[in-house]
Amino acid sequence: MTAAAAELRVDGVTVRFAGLTALDEVSFTVAPGSIHALIGPNGAGKSTCFNVLSGVYRATEGSVHYDGRELTGLAPHRIAGIGVARTFQNIVLTAGTVADNLMLGRHGLTTAGFASTALRLPKAVREQRRHRERAYEIADFLGIAAHFEQPVGPLSYGDRKRVEIARALCMEPRLLLLDEPVAGMNPTERLAMAATIAAVRAELGISILIVEHDMGMVMRLADAVTVLDFGRRIADGTPESVQRDPAVIAAYLGQQQEQQKEESA
């Protein structure tokens, strides 16, 4: 680890797409070393928020600060350089082996250029070997070391999710953004993934911001929860307080109550 985790401050971020307000003055703070969950019904703006944090979208208004540095307006690769890594909701891996993908995560930490790589200069060869060892360690930590040399294409869905997280960890981030890490998994896989996420925080001491639909997992894992609905923040606090919040129940669990009413009627 090069530097300790720092505070992420999201301040009044608004994102508009041609008249549609995807995020409306959203503010929250992720404490250093915490697991912070971002939840909300479909279309609440969670993924938009992730895209703003990683520099893929630009905020119309508001600002994002990490470790005292303003991220708003920075290109994605610069934000990556500051130590913010992310995964995608629908797995986005590149063709090649697991090792190739993990080594892509080391891109910002390595320096070999076109000339030194093409000519296989000793410096470039040494660098690649050293970083490959670290990538293998991270693969081992995520439980995918057995697939290290295999192409990613034929791997199981759960393993590919793990490759994505391992690739993000290969960037040695201080803040990890996980977009629905257990979506599409069965209960056993979900439990294993939750354990992995907890282990990542415990071992590496980094902050994790997680978008997730699985409420049980959010309540178990998260230190703090921010709830979005229609692009607005409707609640923010500990999992217990958020769970009791009437606005959250109306937006999130209200649908279930209505269903129950319909069923009993």
Added chain:
Amino acid sequence: MSEISKRAVAGVGVLVLLALPFYATGFWLQSGLFAMAAVIGAIGLSLLTGTTGQLSLGHAFFLAVGAYGYVWLSGPAGAADGLTGLGLPPLLAFGLAVALTGLAGGLLSPIAGRLRGMYLGVATLALVFIGQHVMLNAHTVTGGYNGRSVPPMDLFGFALADASPQGLLVLGVPFGGLERLWYFGLALVALALLTARNLLRGRPGRALGAVRDSEVAAAVMGVPVARYRSAAFVVSCLYAGAGGALLALVFRRVVPETFGLVLSIDYLAMIVIGGLGSVGGAAAAAVLVTLLPQVLTGYADDLPLLARAGSGAAGPTPGEAARYLYGAAIVLVLTLAPQGLAGLTRRRPRKTLQEHTP
């Protein structure tokens, strides 16, 4: 194929290539050298289009920059026909011609970095026409419509040209210009193959592949997308420059007609037939696409249905027939083997693993 048998095949191939000048006729050596130039150029385009996902229709232009660059840099200054040149030693001129082509690509890098895929293809299409105009009209440099002759390669006073006054004999075989140029070409091809393979297996290659597969994911992983797109363009131009300069040495005369849009399309055909993104595949297909018309021309009399070029007889000329054949090859590749020649040699992925994919 196992790793050992692959190596054995490659070793035998190298030996055959090294021994060829002792047995093959001038026609075959010339065709082979022509194919070598194409291999180098195709590797460059493969890195740009196959690996990075950026289309270029301007490859013929950069081959021309390499070819004319070499001729101008090594050509004699102040000749009677009004042609200019710097009169540099051929090897230096060759290196500088490659650098010049890279520079030409670099000048285009603001465009090459910003435009994606198809759009870059349309933008680079213009280069071919600009190139034709310049080649036809910059008379003192290019020699205009009739082109200009190419100074032969010369390595440390050892001329790689025909009609050598020493009358060099190696193992009883007269070693003329083609034979010597053959080894120069082989060395260049080996260098091109090795550097491209190293690039693909290293940090730049992974970044370029990421840019092709997902621009957003690449950027989020810390890859400056525009800079890598530009870099891929410049690298592909360097290979095109080397290929073009070698082409000039083989032709011994450069004319604008060679470097038209058809040449760009030929190179695209090579990398599609070879399998996008595969250096070895692109090289193999480059050999196939360049040798086919040569072979058909050489054996036009013995083949049915073929008319000799310019004879006025019914039937396709060898050049046309070759185009039909590799047009058919592209269709076959796209429908039956989307991975191209490279895909045919690769081991199939294990089916048992694939079944788990949702």
